[in-house]
Amino acid sequence: MTIATTVLAVIAAPGAATAAPQEADRVELQRRLNDVVAAGTVGALAEVRDPHGIWRGASGVAELETTRAVPVDGRVRVGSITKTFVATVVLQLVGEGRLRLGDTVESWLPGVVPDGHRITVRQLLNHTSGLFDYVQTLPMPPEPEFLSNRWRTWTPAELIERAVSNPPTSDQPGVAYAYSNTNYLLLGQIIEKVTGQPYGKEIERRITQPLRLRETAVPGTSSQIRGPHPHGYVPTQQDGEMELLDYTRMNPSVFGAAGEMISTTTDLNRFFAALLGGRLLPHRLLTEMKTPGVEGGSYGLGLAWRDTTCGIRVYGNDGGTLAYQSWSFSTEDRHRQVTIALTPNFRGEYAVVFAAVDALMTEALCA
Template sequence: MTTKRLRALVAPVAVTAAILVAAPGAVSAAPGRVALERRLDDVRTAGAIGALAEVRTERGTWRGTSGVAQVGTTRPVRVDGRFRAGSITKTFLATVVLQLVDEGRLRLDDPVQAWLPGAVPNGDRITVRQLLNHTSGLFDYRLTLTLPPDAGFLAYRWRTWTPDEQVARAVANPPTSTEPGTAFSYTNTGYVLLGQIVEKVTGRSYADEIECRILRPLRLRDTSMPGTSPWIPGPHPHGYIPIEGRGLVDFTTMNPSLFGAGGELISTTRDLNHFYAELLGGRLLPKPLLVEMQTPGIPGGRAYGLGLSWRITQCGVRVYGNDGDALAYETWSFTTEDGRRQATVAITPDHDGDPDDAMDAFLNHVFCG
């Protein structure tokens, strides 16, 4: 989540739209349409310009939106709108890494040094597993950047970042722990390195591997790895960042290499629900590796495994997935282990309020209602 928020100059217009879709084998009644509309409106009111969601339950599928797609207009958000999914990219990349493990081309306990000699200090003691579960101790390169609301962030808009450059910025700082594998510390640097390792193992870019191993087989036609392309293809809401002295600045188009291998994905609510259903249903990984993915790096520690996180709802149901912060877009995507209930919500934050409590209420309603 973004940590600094400025008051928006323009208040979003309240617009709500919904579409009901019968899921395969589902009864015709949708899952609490009116209540879901109200909950999504609450999320938007709490801190968003626009919001879009897809919920799947035993009763059917609901897709809805709230707010506007662009500040200064009354144009509603489209239910099929695309957005930058941020760190949800990590689950896609982790899935590819684990598929390579399943093929015997890579081991979770391989040291980074074996694949990327000299890339990081202590590379002989940091493993692939520790990169995946954020226990490597590597400093997060994102913390070295100028971030909103500082106007200096705008200089990054069209810049192409290389993985080597991002790693170099990270290792110029001391590690977050003295011994790899002993403490959780979220770091995008680990996923930059994983992207490089995938390229070393396969001879192809991590984006190509995600495309051929996940996007095409699952027919995620509205999901893409944009690389350095600044555009979001297809319909999409505009995203904004707060800049001191300027209020909200439209940051929809930007060079996503800033987010790197752990954050560049563009997707839709429908595609993300389908991806997590297939992943947790065992159709992308064998059971032992899926269990590894669901195992925290530190016993009893943070609810984060190998590119997959989880939360316990107020009714005690554990749901798996991830959330993503791409500054101008924020996304949550979670699924019950049996795949019977799913929710994906994306917002364009207004950087004024805080939607977290309303988002928690939305998810609790879906998974506990």
């Protein structure tokens, strides 16, 4: 397959030289989004919410070897942003008195994790459990075995077993931060133990339905992304050449509660606005969510934060599923929000792509 030349689909806007200040801001946002595509992306889309209103933009193409524009309302696989939804459900259960942050894994999932009596729910949420990340045990592209697993249904139990067959990353739970997707597979299992319902059903009942996040889904084993969406790709080797394989459709059970969800830039901005605005958790539990797991850290209970170059702290999360990458961050007062999603082309350097994303986030959150 020949990789088509990237086409920049620029949203029509007046030139910056003659535009009103807020229009000039929007022109600059589009320019920054175009830069994300130029850095090494098939397509990208974003939604910014600020005192001027809501801006949505897209750049690049929705599908290689076409000129079809990226849909500004497109659905994408949001990867680890799923973790913030899962953490919110866990903390709601804590608020209801049905679960405690100090409960051990062993008390809810007996025999599932070695030394589970030493690992707490809090440590799963903030990635200080020391459990090995199961993702590191899986084949990755361009390995042929990766593609052979494309339609496989994975159970949380077998993925957790792959993780715990490896030594922990820390001798003592709770002392060191080490990001591990295994933590959230276990949290998904604990939610089911507490409620009697799969974690995805609890997300729907407690979050997506009340907030009317109609474009957000927990797909389970369904391979499709329903509705408008950009195509995502993974690199493969053909006759010594790197080519891109359309990997839009795949069985997302490999991500599970650690990263399987599908959403849009609009729905993610709505979710984080509701979360930070206190609509989903009481103040004391939202404060817990913002508390780092280790001193000086930037990850709490399923919620991350970063300090912008203009000195503003923003809260949210990011996620990747190889074929899709997403970022969603908001100021604490929700006056400024940005969500960005892209489909990598694996030809640019990650550092260059991420620098372009950071520049767009800075423009959105600091302008």
